Amino acid sequence: MLIWQVGMDIVEETYKFTEKFPPQEKFGLTSQMRRAAVSIPSNISEGYRRKTNSDFLNFLHITFGSASELETQSLIAFRLNYLGKKDFDVLEQHLNRFLRLLNGFIRSRTNS
Numbered sequence: 315m316l317i318w319q320v321g322m323d324i325v326e327e328t329y330k331f332t333e334k335f336p337p338q339e340k341f342g343l344t345s346q347m348r349r350a351a352v353s354i355p356s357n358i359s360e361g362y363r364r365k366t367n368s369d370f371l372n373f374l375h376i377t378f379g380s381a382s383e384l385e386t387q388s389l390i391a392f393r394l395n396y397l398g399k400k401d402f403d404v405l406e407q408h409l410n411r412f413l414r415l416l417n418g419f420i421r422s423r424t425n426s
Contacts, residue, residue: 315362317419320412321355321377327405328384335396343391350384353377354412367423374420381416385409 328351332344354377361373388409392402 315358315419317412317415318355318358318362320408320415321358324354324381324384324405324408324412325351327408331391331397331401331405335391339396343387343394343396347384347387347391350380350387353380354384371420371423374416374423378413378416378420381409381413385413 328347332339332347335344357373357377357380361370361377364370364373385406388397388402388405391397392399397405
């Protein structure tokens with residue numbers, strides 16, 4: 315699925331960018347951002363394996379929350395100067411694309 319693939323791209327970018335964060339953020343913002351990023355494709359995958367469409371939709375909504383959480387955390391990292399403008403823009407573009415795709419996918423699953 316395309317949304318899963320874009321979610322995996324977000325994980326890679328998040329790990330790459332958080333690698334540069336200060337060491338004191340290892341158990342703080344770095345960990346939170348990585349967990350939120352990893353939960354994006356993980357919830358898509360878990361929901362896909364569920365037996366019902368309603369279960370899948372539930373996991374897709376959880377995924378929406380995780381992506382929104384990561385969006386806020388990346389803004390925090392940018393405001394704290396842990397993320398440069400270029401890196402922030404790259405992550406923000408991935409997240410915006412992902413959220414548009416996910417929103418459309420949820421609508422298509424809701425109407426089926």
